[in-house]
Amino acid sequence: MQQLQPKRRSALRIFAGTQVYTVKRRLAWLFDGRRYASKQNTSPLPYLVHTHRTPLYRKLRDVDLEMQQNKVKNLNLAIQRLNGSIISPDEVLSYWKKIGRPTKRKGYVDGMVLHYGKVTSGIGGGLCQLSNLIYWITLHSPLTVTERYRHSYDVFPDSRRDQPFGSGATCSYNYLDLQITNQTDHAYQLLLYIEEDDLVGEWRSDTPNVVTYKIYEENHHFTKEWWGGTIRHNQIFREVNSLDGILLRNEFVTENHALTMYDPFLPENTAYKKNDS
Template identity: 60%
Template sequence: MNSLKPKKRSKLRIFIGKKVYRLKRYSEWYIDGKKYATKRLDEKLAHVVFKHRTPLLRVLKDVDMELQTNKITNLKIAAKQLNGVVLQPGETFSYWRLIGSTTKRKGYVDGMILHYGQVTTGVGGGLCQLSNLIYWMTLHAPLTVTERYRHSYDVFPDSKRSQPFGSGATCAYNYLDLQIKNETVESYQLIIYLTDTSLVGEWRAANPANRTYKVYEKDHSFTRELWGGYVRHNSIFREVYNLNDDFIDDEFITGNHAITMYEPFLTYEE
């Protein structure tokens, strides 16, 4: 692995790059030969394969809480585009193809965006919480993640973290997509909704699951780099069990490497 270090790009370079990558994605959606999931069901499939929730509001150092409140507005709009989507055998779920662009015309507002390791704002900001949730749930289901992007920067130190570092999926319309393929013979349904305090997701199926999964990390470390900063590393694995809780397999999922934007060996409190 090449050593990570912060990259400085001009605003013009970033602007042109986004345009090029977005055009590339638009063309891929129509010529890549994939069958994308579009069907929705109002009624829920009978069995919950995996369910997870994450808090809507967190106190983050030097982040205006208004951005967190705005994030809830953005999550509600995006959740409506995904709730009830059915991923049939052979189909691919595309996060951005279903949600579409995040514009003010659709009701999206300014939320928090992480840009090259810095906290900034942008219309539709905060939707990484939704892609993180879906990715984490998919690691606990018999579905195949075919496209996922890790966070290049670890911006905030751990605080009440319940999941391993690097178990999320960053997103940026439309080129940083989350894509999931159903390579099973069952159809799976995505349920997304908000409560007063949480973003909640479920993968559901018509039949009960015959496997369970335990996701964990290995080889977690920080390395001091020659340019003066730190990079955080780990590997994500999952153990597979049958319904009798017998161990079946230990699967490698992904490796993560992210530039830390804080001093990793200090103690942080909220």
């Protein structure tokens, strides 16, 4: 397991490292030989694969409502670049290649950003909600997640959580990317929109579903570390079932470890249990 003890890095080192990884990613987009999805068509394909919605506004301690309102502005801009994306067979959808760098010139504003476990603000803040949603609905599809980064910090206690801990995908332009590969023989379409106070995502296809998926966690626990911190752990799996409910197989998805920024042993903090998704 990766050592999660907090590391103190200077602002200069963080900046320099970010620039290096950003350039490496741009070079990869140009020369890695992958076919990146570029088509967009917002006319829905006929078959719904999976849909999910998440609330845009939450009661979060020490988070100004304006930051959440700004997040919605940022989400609207990113959705314009991603909505209707078509992934044909053997193509890769790159989250950041489609969105591009969030800048003031493009209309992005200061939104909530989690930086080394602390809540702060930054241009384009809040776009992790979008990458989390896309990752979650992709787990309920035949598409393959070929690049995803877990959240290194568990910042807020569970509150009305209906997904397993660690079932999201953090993002930071452009080196913490979410990449989804279509290893099937059919095209898939990503639809994204805001409906009232919810962010909604759908995967659709040109072929009907032949299986269903259920996402669940195992081995959820907290550990006290020798240096004084607490780490949250779990493993994510998915059941693949036939349309008539017969279990075909269980698949390992990922393993999560995150520094906990609150006291997880208070009575109100309860763990997520296996549930239908």
